Amino acid sequence: MSTLKERELLLKLSNGDQLAYGVIFRLYYNRLFYFARHYLNDHEVAQDVVQDVFSDIWEDHHKFSKVRNLSSWLHTLCKNQCLKKIDHIKVMQKHERSLKYRELLIAQGALRDLDTSPVAFNEISEIIDKTLRQIPKQTRLIFEMSRNENKKNREIAKELNISQKTVEANISKALKLLRKSLHHYLPFLLFLI
Incomplete structure (x- = not known):
């Protein structure tokens, strides 16, 4: 995409133009999805991340008037969403491991006390x-x-x-x-x- 067309698209998006948003969605959804899936290694999680990116784009469309490189900006948004998702997954896995560990401790104590x-x-x-x-x-x-x-x-x-x-x-x-x-x-x- 030429720099002039990109600037036009960004200006329209920053003014809340839904058609401009749709063009950006069609041009970048797959690219961002494959980017996210590469790092997250999960199809559904990658889809969620890209949906969050596009949701943020629409909610903060007024910020796009300052963007100089659309592809760079979108990949940065996607990268940040991936990092948030990875942090969330790490916390969930740590919690699950903690629960499993506590369950094992309880089972171990019960077995020790069990009269066979x-x-x-x-x-x-x-x-x-x-x-x-x-x-x-x-x-x-x-x-x-x-x-x-x-x-x-x-x-x-x-x-x-x-x-x-x-x-x-x-x-x-x-x-x-x-x-x-x-x-x-x-x-x-x-x-x-």
Whole structure:
């Protein structure tokens, strides 16, 4: 583009001319997108950055009357948006790593405190047996078919000639009672039941 045409375009843009803005958008969108994608290495993030650049261009169009080189100015705007995005991504990743680290510390502490002795397992088995003996016969039967025989809810419903909803309700009832009985052993409950 000749310097004269560029100056004309910039002057029109600085006066809020939407057609001038559209011309700049068509001329520079792809260039800025590939520039941003090269540094950000992410298609969607690069699109977001270039959209932000063009949004800023329109919002601050009056500043373009002082611009001497359109391409340089646009690439500088895009560079600055990329730097902001990289800073944002770095903060997010640091936060995610921090959360994962804290989760690992909690899991580590829980594992250290977890009693996996035969005594604990025998105690859990006794609590499960005692709880299952206290629940209604049909609920116990449905629960045992589900957990011990690995039958699906629809198979249990068909075999016992009841609805699948009834099977689900009975399993939920049994699990609720077991959770209550085994609240001190919750981590094991996830694996044993």
